Amino acid sequence: MTCTEFLALLDDLIDDTVTPAMRAQLQEHLRGCEHCEVTLSTTRKTIQIYRSHEIYDMPAGLRERLHAAIMARCKKGC
Amino acid sequence: MSTIQPITDELEPHPDVALVERVRAGDVSAYDELVRKYDRQLFRIAQHITQNREDAEDVMQDAFLKAYEKIDQFQGNSKFYTWLVRIAVNESLMRLRKRRTGRMVSIDEDIETEEGSVPRDLADWAPDPEQNYTQSELAEILRKTIQGLPPGFRTVFALRDVEGLSTEETAETLGLSIPAVKSRLLRARLQLRERLSRYFRKNKGSRELGVEN
Ligand SMILES: [Zn+2]
Numbered sequence: 001m002t003c004t005e006f007l008a009l010l011d012d013l014i015d016d017t018v019t020p021a022m023r024a025q026l027q028e029h030l031r032g033c034e035h036c037e038v039t040l041s042t043t044r045k046t047i048q049i050y051r052s053h054e055i056y057d058m059p060a061g062l063r064e065r066l067h068a069a070i071m072a073r074c075k076k077g078c
Numbered sequence: 079m080s081t082i083q084p085i086t087d088e089l090e091p092h093p094d095v096a097l098v099e100r101v102r103a104g105d106v107s108a109y110d111e112l113v114r115k116y117d118r119q120l121f122r123i124a125q126h127i128t129q130n131r132e133d134a135e136d137v138m139q140d141a142f143l144k145a146y147e148k149i150d151q152f153q154g155n156s157k158f159y160t161w162l163v164r165i166a167v168n169e170s171l172m173r174l175r176k177r178r179t180g181r182m183v184s185i186d187e188d189i190e191t192e193e194g195s196v197p198r199d200l201a202d203w204a205p206d207p208e209q210n211y212t213q214s215e216l217a218e219i220l221r222k223t224i225q226g227l228p229p230g231f232r233t234v235f236a237l238r239d240v241e242g243l244s245t246e247e248t249a250e251t252l253g254l255s256i257p258a259v260k261s262r263l264l265r266a267r268l269q270l271r272e273r274l275s276r277y278f279r280k281n282k283g284s285r286e287l288g289v290e291n
Binding site for chain 1: 200201202208235263
């Protein structure tokens with residue numbers, strides 16, 4: 001397996017949608033390839049960081065204001 | 079016209095189904111519940127796509143109002159949430175188009191990059207790289223980084239990886255094929271990783287390498 005082939009399957013490996021046979025092949029490649037090992041671990045970390053840090057949270061005041069505006073218009077039948 | 083598709087027997091009806099039914103029967107308080115349940119997600123998605131706070135506020139309001147008006151068109155065979163997200167994504171893309179007049183913005187944009195030749199920063203990251211930054215510095219890094227992605231990529235990433243929609247739901251929401259979603263997701267993840275490497279690598283300043291294969 002080449003690095004390009006590995007990369008093409010990276011998402012399936014991360015999302016755990018590979019067959020056991022494919023997983024074995026991917027792991028075999030990882031044992032001999034530090035580049036792909038780093039790519040895998042840092043891509044996982046990328047996803048985890050975006051998932052666990054709320055970068056676009058709505059401040060409470062804004063939330064209440066928008067909510068009130070929406071409901072006022074819905075009550076009027078939009 | 080309201081057509082309610084029967085829900086398959088083996089599936090528990092989603093709790094939103096009952097709320098939607100109440101809204102259809104004229105119960106505005108049921109809609110209040112739905113708004114509270116999903117407003118944060120819609121706001122996040124709108125921010126991810128538009129990259130503009132005011133636009134995100136407008137998108138969120140407009141999406142909820144549109145969904146309320148069209149609630150009779152909602153078909154019970156998809157989740158209310160994915161239906162709502164679809165409306166919000168379309169509204170967001172519309173706003174983005176308005177801001178970048180003269181430039182077409184669609185979910186299909188910017189995919190013509192060279193297949194397979196992803197440059198790779200091969201430096202490993204520090205063990206807990208985010209701990210080298212304060213919360214606000216980190217948020218700034220994450221925002222700046224995702225901002226640089228083409229809209230089609232960051233939309234797929236936001237839906238799949240941040241909001242946790244399945245590949246199928248993301249495809250349905252965006253009107254894309256499953257392979258198209260997968261290919262955008264892979265590029266989005268790799269590009270974000272690449273850009274974050276600048277901040278998170280173990281030895282800042284070490285050289286960048288490409289990989290040939
Ligand atoms: Zn490799």
